[in-house]
Amino acid sequence: MEWEAIQNRLNTLLENGRHGELRGAMMMLNEVDIAQYMETLDKDKLLLMFRILPKDISADVFSYMSAEQKQTLIESIGDNEIRALIDDMFLDDAVDFLEELPASVVKRVLQTADPEKRNLINQFLRYPENSAGSLMTIEYLEFHGEDTVRQAMELIRKEGLDKETIYTLYIIDSTHHLIGTLPLRKMILASEDTVLSSIMERNPVSVCTTDDQEKVAELVRRYDLYAIPVVDKEDRLVGIITADDVMDVIEEETTEDFEKMAALTPSDDEYLKTSPFKLALNRIPWLLVMAIIAIFTGLIITKYEDVLQATGSVGIILTSCIPMLMDTGGNCGAQSSTLIIRGLSLGQITLKDFFKALWKEFRVAIIVGAVLFIFTFLRVMYVNPLFMENGTGITWQVALVVSAALFCTIMLAKALGCAMPMLAKRLGLDPALMASPMITTVVDMSSLFIYFNIAKMVLHL
Amino acid sequence: MEWEAIQNRLNTLLENGRHGELRGAMMMLNEVDIAQYMETLDKDKLLLMFRILPKDISADVFSYMSAEQKQTLIESIGDNEIRALIDDMFLDDAVDFLEELPASVVKRVLQTADPEKRNLINQFLRYPENSAGSLMTIEYLEFHGEDTVRQAMELIRKEGLDKETIYTLYIIDSTHHLIGTLPLRKMILASEDTVLSSIMERNPVSVCTTDDQEKVAELVRRYDLYAIPVVDKEDRLVGIITADDVMDVIEEETTEDFEKMAALTPSDDEYLKTSPFKLALNRIPWLLVMAIIAIFTGLIITKYEDVLQATGSVGIILTSCIPMLMDTGGNCGAQSSTLIIRGLSLGQITLKDFFKALWKEFRVAIIVGAVLFIFTFLRVMYVNPLFMENGTGITWQVALVVSAALFCTIMLAKALGCAMPMLAKRLGLDPALMASPMITTVVDMSSLFIYFNIAKMVLHL
Numbered sequence A, B: 001m002e003w004e005a006i007q008n009r010l011n012t013l014l015e016n017g018r019h020g021e022l023r024g025a026m027m028m029l030n031e032v033d034i035a036q037y038m039e040t041l042d043k044d045k046l047l048l049m050f051r052i053l054p055k056d057i058s059a060d061v062f063s064y065m066s067a068e069q070k071q072t073l074i075e076s077i078g079d080n081e082i083r084a085l086i087d088d089m090f091l092d093d094a095v096d097f098l099e100e101l102p103a104s105v106v107k108r109v110l111q112t113a114d115p116e117k118r119n120l121i122n123q124f125l126r127y128p129e130n131s132a133g134s135l136m137t138i139e140y141l142e143f144h145g146e147d148t149v150r151q152a153m154e155l156i157r158k159e160g161l162d163k164e165t166i167y168t169l170y171i172i173d174s175t176h177h178l179i180g181t182l183p184l185r186k187m188i189l190a191s192e193d194t195v196l197s198s199i200m201e202r203n204p205v206s207v208c209t210t211d212d213q214e215k216v217a218e219l220v221r222r223y224d225l226y227a228i229p230v231v232d233k234e235d236r237l238v239g240i241i242t243a244d245d246v247m248d249v250i251e252e253e254t255t256e257d258f259e260k261m262a263a264l265t266p267s268d269d270e271y272l273k274t275s276p277f278k279l280a281l282n283r284i285p286w287l288l289v290m291a292i293i294a295i296f297t298g299l300i301i302t303k304y305e306d307v308l309q310a311t312g313s314v315g316i317i318l319t320s321c322i323p324m325l326m327d328t329g330g331n332c333g334a335q336s337s338t339l340i341i342r343g344l345s346l347g348q349i350t351l352k353d354f355f356k357a358l359w360k361e362f363r364v365a366i367i368v369g370a371v372l373f374i375f376t377f378l379r380v381m382y383v384n385p386l387f388m389e390n391g392t393g394i395t396w397q398v399a400l401v402v403s404a405a406l407f408c409t410i411m412l413a414k415a416l417g418c419a420m421p422m423l424a425k426r427l428g429l430d431p432a433l434m435a436s437p438m439i440t441t442v443v444d445m446s447s448l449f450i451y452f453n454i455a456k457m458v459l460h461l
Helices: A003-015 A019-027 A031-039 A043-052 A055-064 A067-076 A079-088 A091-100 A103-112 A115-125 A149-162 A184-189 A213-222 A243-261 A276-303 A314-320 A322-345 A351-387 A396-426 A436-459 B003-015 B019-027 B031-039 B043-052 B055-064 B067-076 B079-088 B091-100 B103-112 B115-125 B149-162 B184-189 B213-223 B243-261 B276-303 B314-320 B322-345 B351-387 B396-426 B436-459
Strands: A142-144 A168-172 A178-183 A227-231 A237-242 B142-144 B168-172 B178-183 B227-231 B237-242
Touching: A003 A019, A003 A031, A003 A043, A019 A043, A031 A043, A031 A055, A043 A055, A043 A067, A055 A079, A055 A091, A067 A091, A067 A103, A079 A103, A079 A115, A091 A103, A091 A115, A103 A115, A149 A184, A149 B184, A168 A184, A168 A237, A178 A184, A178 A227, A184 B149, A213 A227, A213 A243, A213 B243, A237 A243, A243 A322, A243 B213, A243 B243, A243 B322, A276 A436, A276 B314, A276 B322, A276 B351, A314 A322, A314 A351, A314 A396, A314 A436, A314 B276, A322 A351, A322 A396, A322 A436, A322 B243, A322 B276, A322 B322, A322 B436, A351 A396, A351 B276, A396 A436, A436 B322, A436 B436, B003 B019, B003 B031, B003 B043, B019 B043, B031 B043, B031 B055, B043 B055, B043 B067, B055 B079, B055 B091, B067 B091, B067 B103, B079 B103, B079 B115, B091 B103, B091 B115, B103 B115, B149 B184, B168 B184, B168 B237, B178 B184, B178 B227, B213 B227, B213 B243, B237 B243, B243 B322, B276 B436, B314 B322, B314 B351, B314 B396, B314 B436, B322 B351, B322 B396, B322 B436, B351 B396, B396 B436
Parallel strands: A142 A168, B142 B168
Antiparallel strands: A168 A178, A227 A237, B168 B178, B227 B237
């Protein structure tokens, strides 16, 4: 059935107060879809719907709801309901949810949780945001090297239900250090009396609680893991991070890169749910910074006004080529910086490759520059005169000035587009900040400077 | 141990011909790392190393090698070795690998494979590139609804070793239609005599062989799946796609978006491994397209030359503000288009939201425009004169012209930045094509047109 048809039926049931049928319908749907449906409801209906939900899936549905709807709901339900909800949620989902709430609501929620859970949540809330510690869950199973396959299966049958994954077994020694992992599939294929230490994989890939989520994502992607173990500073196993949470991290980090590359202050909010005021606030600072830099670009023009006011049509031709020069420079810089930024973030390029990348960009710039040099020379010589009342001023020297300046601009734009993101990374900044808008602004200034000086030299202005 | 230290030791062992120790060292390493190490070797050493590799991991290591190294290797080894390699690889990895090779090599590889495998590979090679069919693997286990847990466990023990995942059981009816899925964890917790149909999840999420990989990625991300079943047009189960392959797809699609947004022809090659000529070829077409559009921007300037040559310092002030106007317009457009493109690709914005998004951008543009209007007005009035020898021409009317044109440009840039990606999507094009470079070029032209007309009106030129 189409999603719209499903929505319509649910709406009808809800409006006619047919709660039994509604609950039955819910049982047939996926938690993600129910959460999406609940996004469309107003406060009263949301609350009603939440109470109709089969109890065993309400915590799951809740985890998939948006931060706004979660908060609306929390503010409407009683302490007992909150407590039940928090107790049913996986710890990492509960922590994520609390991190999104205002402090006052967090306080209320924590007061209602049972003391043990509260302690755990508090501990998790202390991990730095975006660290492996804040992402991990403690719902995993621990085993010892001397356990047999039979014992391990018993433990899984007994306690596996509440764990986020049972597909990797984490094996620790008596001091709680992680000594190996064992994929469940490998264990199932082994005989019942095998001890785990004889079939486990030693030296498992792991991360530390304080590692950044970017590192977590890189390792999971690199080693195709379903889950990665998290250890503390003393190398003791304290949690795991599952692949589905890592996918969300990758998505978030990528969106941040896109935003920084477009001169936006990164934000976790969904576009359609963010107020115009907040959106404007994310955009204005960078626009102002770049408008300030553009003042200097303008000053260069004022400084060389004699060039632009050259006699005949030369001045106007030179002026009319400014947009082309600026745009091409900006676009060339953006092409290089995007490839470098993406390469850095996927780990395909490292800082050690600085000169290798620069040398590559240098060669690319020569090819691209040559093609555009020829195009522009011909264009100024033969196309521009067609559109001018008085095209007599256009000599091959003028065409040479424009195309030579363009060539230099391309060389410079490619070099800066390659070097600036890498220098940013070297300085501990995010390379994505050195993307198109920043490069464009810097290239503009330099290219006009080059342009006017070439004009002065060649045309003796 | 640090990666560099590991590499050095392996190099020493390799150079001294200590093959036994080298093989032992390999056994301690992860396949991904071994493949990475092999990237650094020349042809002879690569071949030597490959033959030293423990046989049971050589196919895995091979899957993780780069296309270039794979081809080098294939061209050096004998038919029997190729055959053993292909037979040991998972089918989807083998198909991926063959898709990267030149036709002549593919022919040789297929001739050596056993007939059954060859048929399967041929069938897979016929699925359109980037379709679910070309991504899927057939190494999964099928069960019937009337099977008991005991029977299912037996089948898993017997055949699970060669399957890509055994963590989800796919349950079919007598006509091979997919009727349900069952997470292994749920089955392990059930008693041995339970029949699968009583505990399976009905209406499983699935994709069709012809569905695009973007849809696959969206569903896996949305429903947090470890693997998604693939059905043919008659709804019969034909394969599965695992989450690790989906992560690669997401990474690839995102990189494509980045590339298109920077006016690059998307390419699957790693930056450092691509020749300067190929890189230049990916960049030149769009640069030329935009250079051609910029001709018209230049023509607008020629058309209004009287405005820029206005008496006193008015003409030069107006000229000097062109870069600021163009840059701010481009940046504003890029901000909007990036948010819209990203929102569209994450499914947070749909075409139905067109007017909602436009109305939001309209309000954002008014706020951003107002702030930059004030900034620019003050700047032209009070900052510019400081840097000019003859600043007498700067009246409040000139400042008004510049800031009013900027305000209009921002309104236009935001509207186009929002509308163009959505229109592209409506027309079946990729929204990412309508990113910063394209928007900048279009906004430039319109903003200069607005600028000169406001100047003519207000300053009576």
